[in-house]
Amino acid sequence: MTGEFGGALPAAVEEGVGGFRTTIENTTERGGVNYGEFIEEVRTFMDRARAACPTTELNDDILSRLRAINDLLKGVTIDEWYAPSGTRTDLPARGNIMLPPYTFLDQGADGVVATLRFRRFHLGGNSAVHGGYVGLAVDEVMGLAAGLARGITRTAYLTINYRSVTPLDTDLELKAWVDRTEGRKTFLRATLSDGDRVCADAEALFILLNPGQR
Numbered sequence: 001m002t003g004e005f006g007g008a009l010p011a012a013v014e015e016g017v018g019g020f021r022t023t024i025e026n027t028t029e030r031g032g033v034n035y036g037e038f039i040e041e042v043r044t045f046m047d048r049a050r051a052a053c054p055t056t057e058l059n060d061d062i063l064s065r066l067r068a069i070n071d072l073l074k075g076v077t078i079d080e081w082y083a084p085s086g087t088r089t090d091l092p093a094r095g096n097i098m099l100p101p102y103t104f105l106d107q108g109a110d111g112v113v114a115t116l117r118f119r120r121f122h123l124g125g126n127s128a129v130h131g132g133y134v135g136l137a138v139d140e141v142m143g144l145a146a147g148l149a150r151g152i153t154r155t156a157y158l159t160i161n162y163r164s165v166t167p168l169d170t171d172l173e174l175k176a177w178v179d180r181t182e183g184r185k186t187f188l189r190a191t192l193s194d195g196d197r198v199c200a201d202a203e204a205l206f207i208l209l210n211p212g213q214r
């Protein structure tokens with residue numbers, strides 16, 4: 001792999017546990033007690049960056065500050081298995097800044113119910129959520145439902161039907177449940193709803209990874 005973060009995967013493969021580990025150490029402490037506020041501030045930054053039209057002077061001012069902040073973060077970069085973003089299960093969306101912040105209302109081996117909120121950062125056009133971000137949220141929550149039912153899986157296919165416009169800045173409900181299983185295959189279904197109105201529904205196949213499988 002190349003790039004600034006390219007070292008993480010080979011190290012994991014060397015340990016013989018594959019690139020997608022069968023056990024992931026969940027954390028609630030890495031990054032410190034205010035890490036959730038940091039992630040939320042980053043999300044707010046992304047929302048405002050999407051919405052802003054800065055003057056040249058303001059742009060340049062923010063640019064120099066951002067470069068300084070990025071230098072600070074570069075100094076504390078670690079691999080994906082230990083980074084708090086993605087493993088802080090006490091935070092909305094595991095502290096993953098790309099996902100719409102979601103929290104579980106219910107979760108078990110049969111399925112999960114989550115509440116989530118897309119925001120300006122997720123804008124597609126004309127006040128609607130970008131369909132790709134709907135897919136991101138659905139894949140994530142279906143993946144977690146598959147994980148609770150079976151273990152670590154990967155998405156083999158995901159079909160999404162966009163039934164009506166998904167609104168920004170609105171509390172939505174995302175349900176994902178196991179439809180049936182066949183060997184390593186878990187077939188799931190999901191719905192994304194704004195109250196009684198279905199925004200999208202989906203069906204997917206997740207494959208249980210073999211030991212050591214990337």
Ligand SMILES: CCCCCCCCCCCC(=O)SCCNC(=O)CCNC(=O)[C@H](O)C(C)(C)COP(=O)(O)OP(=O)(O)OC[C@H]1O[C@@H](n2cnc3c(N)ncnc32)[C@H](O)[C@@H]1OP(=O)(O)O
Pocket residue numbers: 024026086087089094139140142143144147153154155156157183184185205207209210213214
């Ligand atoms: C706190 C942290 C939490 C962490 C929790 C994190 C949650 C986030 C979840 C995000 C999940 C993702 O986005 S994962 C990333 C997106 N997905 C990927 O990158 C997957 C790329 N594809 C692959 O790696 C591979 O194709 C696999 C793993 C999906 C399957 O490969 P394989 O393991 O070799 O298995 P294979 O023999 O091919 O298939 C097994 C069976 O499934 C069937 N099968 C396979 N693919 C398909 C298909 N597309 N459509 C129909 N059927 C299929 C085969 O025919 C076979 O059936 P039969 O002959 O047995 O009947």
